[in-house]
């Protein structure tokens with residue numbers, strides 16, 4: 001039963017543990033799936049926006065190429081510049097992102113603006129893109145850091161190229177200005193949640209455009225940021241999760257670098273926001289599982305209590321049964337015992353004599369019986385009182401009991417002051433010998449008896465013996481025979497044995 005409790009506790013623990021582990025695994029794998037889906041979606045979006053940015057830069061580069069071809073072929077005389085101004089003014093309407101196109105001479109002075117308006121004394125020799133082309137003979141385009149346009153006052157990105165004169169010397173720069181506003185308009189149409197961002201940066205770590213727009217972020221240099229170095233350097237695309245250095249929000253980032261230009265497009269979702277649905281689902285699952293666990297534990301506890309109750313009931317039954325067995329045994333002893341002397345009683349004597357008769361008949365063995373009667377016991381009672389008489393009977397019984405050693409022998413109180421001894425497997429001479437030994441012991445006891453001619457308590461004994469087949473069913477005759485012998489002993493003067 002204790003084993004049942006241990007098994008029930010083990011089963012309960014295994015069920016609870018399995019359920020908890022399965023739930024933890026399910027919640028964890030759901031989180032991993034959600035993050036993987038976010039990464040895939042963000043990477044796809046970054047790829048699309050990268051293609052968009054690539055297209056705009058390529059369009060700008062083609063525009064620059066056309067203008068520079070003409071400048072290098074036809075020179076930068078006023079008539080040519082005017083033609084170019086008309087041409088670019090018309091092309092401007094085809095490229096929404098175009099904020100303007102400006103041609104600068106070798107000193108940074110404005111030669112032409114697509115808008116047709118040149119600010120008084122305008123010079124851009126200090127701009128990063130101009131310095132770059134002046135110092136670098138490469139004919140490649142240069143994507144400059146965000147600047148505030150001197151003609152429109154808007155934040156713009158520049159895509160520029162240098163042009164040379166006939167001798168191959170630096171003759172100036174042509175720059176296309178792309179309005180940041182146009183990028184923000186597109187980025188704003190994409191749902192990245194309240195904490196999400198979309199940004200375009202250079203591979204060197206300079207922020208060009210970031211949605212949502214904050215003026216202080218424009219041109220921010222995060223090339224030294226540990227996150228930029230760790231996740232963005234040296235790979236074409238990837239994902240990462242970290243806390244933004246700009247606003248401290250933790251986001252899940254996906255970025256894609258342009259194949260042609262030194263640009264990186266990044267899409268990021270706020271981590272809390274992106275995992276909100278998963279979190280709600282996880283709490284719901286955990287709640288349901290906790291409720292289930294509580295039900296299982298309650299039922300399990302009831303089951304264990306029930307088993308315990310059954311164990312207690314069974315233990316009490318066993319103990320009651322043992323008590324009953326003991327009580328029964330005591331009852332059996334009491335039912336077979338004489339209360340005064342502690343010897344076997346008459347009922348026990350009768351049963352035993354019948355049984356021994358059958359056995360003697362079966363085994364062909366002798367069976368002897370002694371009937372012992374205390375002499376002048378009435379006188380003893382009359383002289384010393386009944387209580388002393390009882391005491392005398394008890395002492396008498398003890399002496400007789402000590403005279404029989406074999407386990408099959410039985411000393412019983414036959415009735416009143418008369419005792420009987422059954423001696424199985426004992427012939428007449430054996431019975432005589434036991435009886436004489438008993439008389440000796442009784443005499444040696446020396447219980448004073450003033451009204452007896454012997455001056456002490458004595459007894460008379462009659463013995464009878466049957467043999468083998470004669471014994472079976474002849475117990476009454478045996479008793480009568482012993483009784484007759486006893487009578488003879490009394491008649492012959494008492495304190496003697498007669499057979």
Ligand SMILES: Nc1nc2c(ncn2[C@@H]2O[C@H](COP(=O)(O)OP(=O)(O)OP(=O)(O)O)[C@@H](O)[C@H]2O)c(=O)[nH]1
Nearest residue numbers: 373374375376377378379381386387389390416417
């Ligand atoms: N104290 C006591 N006396 C008993 C008990 N059983 C029988 N007696 C007494 O034993 C006496 C037996 O007396 P009797 O049958 O006349 O025989 P007796 O006086 O022993 O004389 P004999 O047997 O002829 O020697 C009676 O007085 C009974 O009352 C007992 O359990 N206790």
